[in-house]
Amino acid sequence: MLSRIKGKVALVTGGASGIGAATVKKFRAHGAEVIIADVQDSRGEALAAETGAHYTHCDVSQESQVAAAVDLAVSKFGSLGIMFNNAGIISGPKPADSIARLDMSDLDAVLAVNVRGVAHGVKHAARVMVPRNSGSIITTASIAHIISGSALHPYTISKHAVVGITKSAASELAFHGVRVNCISPAAVVTEIATKFWENLVPVAEAKLDMQAAFSGKPGFDLRRALMEPEEIAEAALFLASDESRFVSGHDLVVDGSLAGTAAFNIFKDIQQGQLRLVTKN
Numbered sequence: 001m002l003s004r005i006k007g008k009v010a011l012v013t014g015g016a017s018g019i020g021a022a023t024v025k026k027f028r029a030h031g032a033e034v035i036i037a038d039v040q041d042s043r044g045e046a047l048a049a050e051t052g053a054h055y056t057h058c059d060v061s062q063e064s065q066v067a068a069a070v071d072l073a074v075s076k077f078g079s080l081g082i083m084f085n086n087a088g089i090i091s092g093p094k095p096a097d098s099i100a101r102l103d104m105s106d107l108d109a110v111l112a113v114n115v116r117g118v119a120h121g122v123k124h125a126a127r128v129m130v131p132r133n134s135g136s137i138i139t140t141a142s143i144a145h146i147i148s149g150s151a152l153h154p155y156t157i158s159k160h161a162v163v164g165i166t167k168s169a170a171s172e173l174a175f176h177g178v179r180v181n182c183i184s185p186a187a188v189v190t191e192i193a194t195k196f197w198e199n200l201v202p203v204a205e206a207k208l209d210m211q212a213a214f215s216g217k218p219g220f221d222l223r224r225a226l227m228e229p230e231e232i233a234e235a236a237l238f239l240a241s242d243e244s245r246f247v248s249g250h251d252l253v254v255d256g257s258l259a260g261t262a263a264f265n266i267f268k269d270i271q272q273g274q275l276r277l278v279t280k281n
């Protein structure tokens with residue numbers, strides 16, 4: 001059944017790559033009109049041409065650009081039914097390996113995209129959805145808000161805030177027919193994740209080989225918990241569709257059981273000093 005969101009109009013931020021791109025394809029396959037909003041113009045335009053979506057340049061940290069993308073959806077297709085606030089970055093320009101060395105400009109850079117960017121999207125989606133008494137707003141949080149220490153501090157802080165925005169907005173918008181939910185993925189094979197794992201370097205005595213795990217060669221077996229972006233796109237499709245019409249304020253964790261199983265081993269080794277977060281700077 002490939003028509004679960006037929007006739008709906010969706011805006012996907014961060015839609016040029018990774019989870020966003022997989023979701024653009026999924027939404028198009030299920031009959032939605034889709035606007036890709038991203039800062040990677042050539043990739044976004046290529047994906048739009050491939051899928052029949054529409055691309056618009058949009059830096060989510062700039063409220064005016066998010067407002068314009070929402071208005072574009074309404075002017076082009078008449079309404080906005082699905083807003084997927086998915087754009088995110090893993091670190092700013094000066095990532096630090098310790099809270100004691102946290103660079104405030106780095107924190108601000110991450111919050112500008114991951115928190116303000118999501119707030120912009122939720123705000124402007126609500127602006128056009130509330131009058132129609134209908135809509136589904138989705139955000140992308142992360143397993144980082146469940147397993148502290150699984151990412152650099154600014155990222156973890158930002159993803160806690162994404163859950164907060166989601167639940168806070170859901171509590172109000174439920175009275176206006178608009179649902180707000182988030183998805184918390186664990187390790188998904190995308191560019192942002194690759195950048196993270198490159199920064200997760202074993203210390204000399206480490207028993208783990210994350211590169212080997214990533215490529216599926218012998219080493220620590222993280223493969224059970226590594227997902228393709230399509231897994232998250234499926235979750236987004238569910239939350240976008242009327243099948244989830246009674247679901248709001250929910251954090252849909254899609255982690256391949258990482259939180260319950262593999263994470264225990266990874267973070268035990270981090271705690272024991274066999275694995276540590278380091279930065280390239």
Ligand SMILES: NC(=O)c1ccc[n+]([C@@H]2O[C@H](COP(=O)([O-])OP(=O)(O)OC[C@H]3O[C@@H](n4cnc5c(N)ncnc54)[C@H](O)[C@@H]3O)[C@@H](O)[C@H]2O)c1
Pocket residue numbers: 013014015016017018019020037038039040058059060061086087088089090113117140141142143184185186187188189190191192193
């Ligand atoms: N990959 C994972 O393991 C993982 C796990 C948990 C959460 N997430 C979250 O999933 C979301 C998507 O990440 P991904 O894994 O697909 O990574 P990705 O790097 O493949 O995609 C992120 C997209 O966001 C875009 N983007 C970045 N800054 C932007 C801005 N200011 N304005 C507009 N677009 C911007 C990028 O150009 C890119 O297309 C992010 O919010 C990320 O934090 C990813």
